[in-house]
Amino acid sequence: MTPRLTLSVLPLTFAVCRFAPDAPLPPLGGTLFSVTRTADELSLVCEDTLIPAGARAEGGWVALKLHGPFEFSLTGILAAVLNPLKGAGVGIFAISTFDTDYVLVKRERLDAALDALRAAGHTLLDAGVQDAAELE
Incomplete structure (x- = not known):
């Protein structure tokens, strides 16, 4: 059985940034900031307004928060969200904590994403954003 989840839209836009793998960590800040270092790259997600100098960045992402916490033993949590988005042709960037x-979905695809999630039976809380027009 596919879990029915509660989500909310963070009222900001974000960027996904890339640096060389040995780059120093940029200053932390903002409401959502995620850093991943691998042998191949240093990636970070930050608010569009906080993109560090020298970053290769793609902005215009909107974050959907899945309301947890979720036990590590649970299965199908991300799939319950990603499958409806896939069906609607919405690309994603996922962050787990x-x-x-x-x-994260591109801003221009937010309305399609929200429609697909509602149709799949998920609950979207009013966090100040109900569609892409409210992010302008």
């Missing part, structure tokens, strides 16, 4: 997950 200890307690929950965030799914």
Whole structure:
């Protein structure tokens, strides 16, 4: 059985940034900031207004917060969100934390994403954003 989840839209736009793998960590800040370092790259997600100098960045992402916390033993949490988005042709960038997950979608696809999630039976809380027009 596919879980029915509660999500909310963070009222900001974000950027996904890339640096060389040995780059120093940029200053932390903002409401959502995620850093991942691998042998191939240093990636970060930050608010569009906080893109560090020298970053290769793609902005215009909107974050959907899955309301957790979720036990590590649970299965199908991300799939319950990603499958409806896939069906609607909405690309994503996912971030997982200890307690929950965030799914980023491009701003121009937000309305399609919200429609698909509602149709799949998920609950979208009013966090000040109900559609892409409210982010302008």
